[in-house]
Amino acid sequence: MGDSIGYGVIGSGMMGCEHILVLDHVEGAEVVALADPVDKSLGWGLGCIARGSGGEAARKRTATYADHRELLADPNVDVVIVTSPNHTHAAVLDDVLATDRHVLIEKPLCTTVDDAKRVVDAAAQRDAITWMGLQYRFMPTPATMLEQLASGVCGTTRMVSIREHRFPFLHKVGDWNRFNRNTGGTLVEKCCHFFDLMHLAAGSPPVSVMASGGQDVNHLDETYEIDGRAERPDILDNAFVIVEFANGVRGALDLCMFAEGGRFEQELTIVGDAAKMEATVPGDAVWLGERSAAGAPGTHPGGGVREISAPMDPRVPYPDFHQGASFMEHLALVDAIRHGRPAAVTVTEGLWAVATGAAAHRSIDERRPVELAEFGLGERC
Numbered sequence: 001m002g003d004s005i006g007y008g009v010i011g012s013g014m015m016g017c018e019h020i021l022v023l024d025h026v027e028g029a030e031v032v033a034l035a036d037p038v039d040k041s042l043g044w045g046l047g048c049i050a051r052g053s054g055g056e057a058a059r060k061r062t063a064t065y066a067d068h069r070e071l072l073a074d075p076n077v078d079v080v081i082v083t084s085p086n087h088t089h090a091a092v093l094d095d096v097l098a099t100d101r102h103v104l105i106e107k108p109l110c111t112t113v114d115d116a117k118r119v120v121d122a123a124a125q126r127d128a129i130t131w132m133g134l135q136y137r138f139m140p141t142p143a144t145m146l147e148q149l150a151s152g153v154c155g156t157t158r159m160v161s162i163r164e165h166r167f168p169f170l171h172k173v174g175d176w177n178r179f180n181r182n183t184g185g186t187l188v189e190k191c192c193h194f195f196d197l198m199h200l201a202a203g204s205p206p207v208s209v210m211a212s213g214g215q216d217v218n219h220l221d222e223t224y225e226i227d228g229r230a231e232r233p234d235i236l237d238n239a240f241v242i243v244e245f246a247n248g249v250r251g252a253l254d255l256c257m258f259a260e261g262g263r264f265e266q267e268l269t270i271v272g273d274a275a276k277m278e279a280t281v282p283g284d285a286v287w288l289g290e291r292s293a294a295g296a297p298g299t300h301p302g303g304g305v306r307e308i309s310a311p312m313d314p315r316v317p318y319p320d321f322h323q324g325a326s327f328m329e330h331l332a333l334v335d336a337i338r339h340g341r342p343a344a345v346t347v348t349e350g351l352w353a354v355a356t357g358a359a360a361h362r363s364i365d366e367r368r369p370v371e372l373a374e375f376g377l378g379e380r381c
Contacts, residue, residue: 036084148308156273
C-alpha cells in the first residue's frame with residue numbers, strides 16, 4: 001500500500017453512498033471498486049463517485065461487481081467497507097475476514113449474537129484492522145460528553161439516559177428493513193448506537209436488560225409479498241429499555257419512531273454524583289450543571305449550569321448524515337492504517353451492542369428481565 005489507499009465498498013445503498021461521498025474528502029483515499037447484486041444500487045454508488053472530485057473519469061475507472069467475492073479478489077482494494085443489508089453481514093464477513101484486507105463494518109455487526117460472536121473470534125485471528133462502524137461516538141455532542149466524562153467532572157457516573165424521538169424507518173432496496181429477521185430487530189438495527197454510548201459512559205459491561213415495546217403506529221397498513229405470501233412488517237416502532245451495568249450504573253433508552261414533530265432527534269443525559277451533563281443531537285453544545293453550584297434545594301433549577309461548546313470539527317468538509325461523524329471515523333481509520341494502530345472501535349464492542357439489543361427484544365417477547373449471561377458471551381465482553 002502506497003500513499004493512496006484503495007477502498008472497496010460492499011453494498012452501495014444509502015449508507016454505502018454516505019461512505020463513498022465522505023471518502024472523497026479523505027486525503028489519499030480512493031473508492032476503486034463497488035460490489036452489489038442490485039444494478040440500481042450500483043448505479044447510486046457510481047453516481048456518488050461521479051459527483052466527487054474525480055468526476056466522470058473516476059466513475060469510469062471504478063470496478064463494479066455483482067458478487068462481493070469478486071471485489072475481494074481485486075488487487076486494487078486495500079480496505080473493505082461493508083454496508084450491505086444487515087442480514088448479509090455474517091456471510092459477507094466470513095469471506096472478508098479470510099483475507100488480509102482492513103475492514104470497516106457498518107452497524108450492526110450482525111443480526112444475531114451467535115453470528116456476532118463468530119465474527120469476533122475470526123477477527124482475533126487476523127493482523128489486519130477490523131473496525132466496527134459505530135460513528136455516533138464521533139458526533140460533536142456525544143464526543144464532547146465522553147471527553148468531559150473522562151475528565152472526572154461528573155464524579156462517579158450513576159445514570160445514563162438517551163431519548164430518540166424520530167421519523168419511521170426509511171425505505172431500503174427490496175424493503176429488507178421492514179422485517180426483524182433481516183434487521184435483527186429495531187433495538188439491534190438502530191439502537192446499537194445508543195447502547196454503545198451507554199457502554200462507554202458506564203465504563204462497565206452490561207449484566208441485565210428489561211424492556212417494554214411494540215409496533216403501534218408505523219407500517220401497519222403495509223404488506224409485502226414474500227415467497228408467494230403476503231407479510232406485514234413486524235419491526236418495533238417504540239420501546240423503553242433499562243440496562244443495568246456491572247458497576248451499578250443504570251442506562252435508560254426512550255425510543256419513539258413516530259415522532260417527526262420533535263425539535264431534537266436525540267437527547268442525551270449523563271448524571272454522576274458530582275454533576276449532570278445534557279446535550280442534543282443535532283446540537284453544538286453540552287450543558288454541565290455541577291451540584292456544588294446548583295444552589296440550595298428547592299431553588300430554581302438551572303443555577304450553576306454552564307455551556308460547553310461542542311462544534312463540528314473544523315476538518316469536516318462534508319457533514320454527511322451524521323454531523324461529520326463518518327468523516328471523523330474515516331480519519332481515525334486511516335490514521336490507524338498508516339501508523340499500524342489497532343481499531344479504535346472494536347468488533348467486541350459491536351458484539352456488546354448487538355447483545356444488548358437482542359436482550360431487549362427477548363425481554364419484550366418474554367415479558368421478563370434478561371441476563372446478558374444467557375447469551376454465552378464468556379470473556380469476549
